[in-house]
Amino acid sequence: MQYARLGTTGIFVSRIALGAMTFGGRGAPPWSTIGGLDDKAADALVGMALDSGVNLVDTADVYATGESEEIVGRALGSRRRDVVLATKLFARMGSGPNDVGLSRLWVAKALEDSLRRLDTDHVDLYQIHSFDPVTPVEETLGALDDAVRQGKVRYIGASNLAAWQMMKYLGASDLRGLSRFASQQVYYSLAGREVEREILPMAVDQGLGTLVWSPLAGGFLSGKIGRDGATDETARRARFGYPPVDLDRGHDIVDALRVVAERHGVGVPRVALAWVLARPGVTSVIVGAKRPEQLVENLAAVDLVLTGQDLEELDTVSANPVPYPDWGQGSPGDRLPQAG
Template sequence: MKYRTLGRSGLKVSVLSMGTFSFGGQGPFAAIAAQSGDEAARLVDCCLDHGVNLIDTANMYSNGLSEEILGGILASRDPDILVSSKARMRIGEGPNDEGASRWHLIRECERSLKRLGRDHIDIYHIHEWDGQTPVEETMEALDTLIRQGKIRYAGCSNYTGWQIMKSLMASERANFQRFVTQQIHYTLEAREAEYELLPLSVDQGLGVTVWSPIAAGLLSGKHTRDTPIAAGSRQARGWSEPPIRDMARLWRIVDVLTEVAARHEVEAAQVALAWTLGRPAVSSVIVGGTSEAQFAANMAAFDLELTDADLASLDEVSRPPLIYPLWHQSQFAAPRYGAGDGILKSS
């Protein structure tokens, strides 16, 4: 396994980390899997055996059951394994059962700690933007949790660029601990993060972790234009995330992924993961799976070296268009680009 620093922090994380989205299988998560007990423990051990040192969960995954299952497994594993969790989503019917308020975040952090059986969470993310809570309150709550030793680092997930910058400004103005990471959806099919989120991460030193890097299996090679919904997949069970706005483009990307994979004698999923790992600011890619074989195959992605020709063909089929003001800047500002500029042309 290879390890990278998480943004400008000193924390080293494995380039491939484990997602526990499928632990528990309660509510809508039943469309993915319902792993628990010995099965979940075997999958965790498979990842740990491959050098993974970061496992990701959230308070709302299966209504907290994912955290509970993970906590039970890690109780007898290396205490230095890093755990990432999140809060913000609705987890009850009360008026304060969602959001990024001080009240909600502190309560949910303490609940997560109990479920995980730990005295701290290594990386704690705000799971989604909350436009009704002042960012100063959110950042102060995270700073409080850090100073209390309940969390080590703070991050955000699913924010826009301006929302991250507003949060960073609020923390720096008050001398609070700032975000060191953001967790985003980013794949060959979904490259919108290159407009704002990746340039911001390079400029501000945020380490990027990527969720659903194979687009919920759509980039695995198992789905094709002839069998767009593979038997036994989460899509076959009604899962609709992430949205695909141009199916013809998706299948063109899958065609190229399959061609590149054949040249390297690997699976299409490994090519998709290797491409994502090569992108600017990416610290770790979160992989999931339903079997030890699937996890083991995905773990091989960090050893895959894509050639310049591979990268060019993947970029050609997937690169999004320059939107305003990026197309204007590409014409007139390119000679004065900084480190975070021009990521769409950095393939």
């Protein structure tokens, strides 16, 4: 396993992280259909991941309505101290008007609930799961800072924020001397490269670690989804079409992945993961699995080194059109003195 520093903190996390969204099946779809893994299956995956050197395990309170956190807590057991344990809050977890969001009231309650379900006295990385347009960022940051000072949280992070939203939080933290986000968690894959425009450059500029979720585009880049439909009806993508993918472009990307995979004698998912791991600014890639063989394939991606030819072929087939104002701002080279 390889490790990378998490932003500007003093800790290092494995470049492959284990995601626990497939753990548990409680609640309405999609949680009842994504994975539905019970304790025995989850315990095997957690043990395999930790034995392979994975030290970052990521879950969320909303996954299977809390059941994922419960299963993670039981699976870690005495190995809890060996991992950087991450979870998230924001989504609705009850019927009350305040059982959702990022208010001081809900941050405190959601954290206590997660600690109880995870059977731990602290969370190593506590992440907001989305942007709350109702709650002032200073209120949320104040509540998170309290949790850090109380020892219930070691570091804080954010998921699914636009660059301007993240900068609003970072600016408030710096201005008021509050705990600062150490990382962001974003969707990034060959089939979804929008983060390259503003979100990744912002993270590099601000010293944030970047954790990637759904690097296989919800299973679309696994090679099990063809132009005629899924070759495996049990595949997650066959039942849950998320995140959204431009199908025509996506199938072209899979075709290119197959070429590169054959060149290296490996599976398509390994190449797709290796591409994300090779992107500038990416700290760790979060992978989920339902079966041990899937996890073995995913973990092996950290050792696959793609050639310049591989990267050029994959970059070309997956490239997004250059958006405005990027194409209107010229090149930094335009500011350099001309020779002669």
